[in-house]
């Protein structure tokens with residue numbers, strides 16, 4: 001079953017017809033919220049609010065391991081994660097969607113593996129290509145017909161937060177090859193790989209990264225972009241559910 005993880009600005013999906021919800025517990029603890037079951041364009045899907053419902057968890061407080069294991073236990077066989085991001089390069093203008101194809105992890109101190117049980121065999125998963133090719137291809141088709149502004153490919157830099165970056169940090173990330181910056185892509189993406197669940201990220205650029213405009217970054221500006229932007233995301237996800 002296709003599952004969605006909603007982040008900032010997507011605590012609930014307006015177009016999801018909810019049919020149930022599961023309050024799950026995992027060996028890593030509780031997920032951020034119950035896993036919601038529902039129908040989207042007639043197809044059964046799962047939805048999880050990354051920061052809780054209501055949105056209360058900061059990026060470093062999210063129990064990513066519990067979230068991903070709960071989704072697997074609920075029957076997720078593919079996951080599309082939605083993220084709000086800052087734009088760094090020309091590939092990522094404010095308001096556009098980015099279908100990332102790479103990720104760099106700048107986070108620290110997060111529980112980033114499921115293989116922490118000495119009794120269980122350890123697997124060093126291949127993570128050369130962090131996002132699932134088939135899921136990205138399906139998303140590309142839906143984005144192409146959506147009429148929305150979007151970019152195929154880009155590197156997501158995952159920072160620790162919750163503060164935004166300095167201008168120097170964004171410049172360093174640009175030199176590293178990052179196109180967008182967010183705070184939740186890792187360890188979520190690698191945990192999906194460890195669970196062997198196809199995973200892709202659809203990122204909405206909600207502000208220019210620090211130092212990329214001559215203004216301060218404000219939550220008011222971000223919320224204005226989120227309002228229309230996430231409505232577009234919900235339409236793309238519904239279309240994906242129908243065609244997946």
Ligand SMILES: CSC[C@H]1O[C@H](OP(=O)(O)O)[C@H](O)[C@@H]1O
Pocket residue numbers: 006007008009050051058059082083084085161182183184185222
């Ligand atoms: C300035 S908003 C920062 C907040 O938004 C992003 O959340 P998510 O990735 O869950 O959409 C970013 O990672 C931060 O948590």
